[in-house]
Amino acid sequence: MKILENIEKKIKMTPQRAAILKYLEGNTSHPSAEDIFESVRKKYPMISFTTVYNTLQTLKDLDRVRELNIDDERKRYDPNVNLHHHLICNNCKKIVDIFIDFPLDISEEEAQGYTISCRHVEFYGLCPKCRKTKNKGQGNRNRD
């Protein structure tokens, strides 16, 4: 399911929502709510932060966006809701996609009575940029 697919049938379209959707479509940067707000604001300086959160909630309810808890400081959003995994930089928190179908089946016993609905693999490490500048400035968030 693409984020824009049949979306105008599902929600009332507004300029703000259109701008948010345009920003999200095909976006692989896993932006935070603030990233979205700051970007959309360039074109729509009057947009409210609350509108960004409201729209994200709406898109989540429609399964057009996936919320990631992978970053310990803020929620990140992924317009690609197809099954895939992630690699995160411990320093700048840049997140990139990994499209590999790992064998992650577990037995009923191993599932300890849980009904499993989805699986997610997180790889943690250092991105190329942060590895180079490792000993200099630390803790700087990604601003690509």
Place this chain on the structure above:
Amino acid sequence: MKILENIEKKIKMTPQRAAILKYLEGNTSHPSAEDIFESVRKKYPMISFTTVYNTLQTLKDLDRVRELNIDDERKRYDPNVNLHHHLICNNCKKIVDIFIDFPLDISEEEAQGYTISCRHVEFYGLCPKCRKTKNKGQGNRNRD
């Protein structure tokens, strides 16, 4: 590395820290800072929330505790720092351990230049208790 192993050589021992360590040792419930605070408070009613956070930070620095971002509402802490994975209930947020060594190797190309330091598999689903009461009360956190 066990959480208590040689710990008195590493940090200044205090009654508060001893109580926190005692609570954490062998604990598989993946408590939040508040869970720790509430439990330790029964024995040490004067303990401060800040002390819990400070101690957790110290233990993280010593690699005696692992911080989990798996719960979208609060950080959770795991005194078992050995490699293992987790299964979380989408409803009550109960987290259980999975000790399976999944094949998660990826090529250098797949790693996109990242240096990978650790891997973590998250399984999401419903715990047995929440599955039973699915249609009644929702969103209730685990209080085991």
Place this chain on the structure above:
DNA sequence: TGTTATATTGTAATGATTACATATTATACT
């Protein structure tokens, strides 16, 4: 026992997210 670096405490500050009341507007129906 005294010294001192380190830890604890209470409180205030921060930062992300949510709640709420009011104003605006997209959509559908004359």
Place this chain on the structure above:
DNA sequence: AGTATAATATGTAATCATTACAATATAACA
């Protein structure tokens, strides 16, 4: 086109987890 109305946007305030800070207390060691 004009109007009604339910949904949406906005600004502000509230909430909640976590962190910062300054004053007080204490574990470790001589």
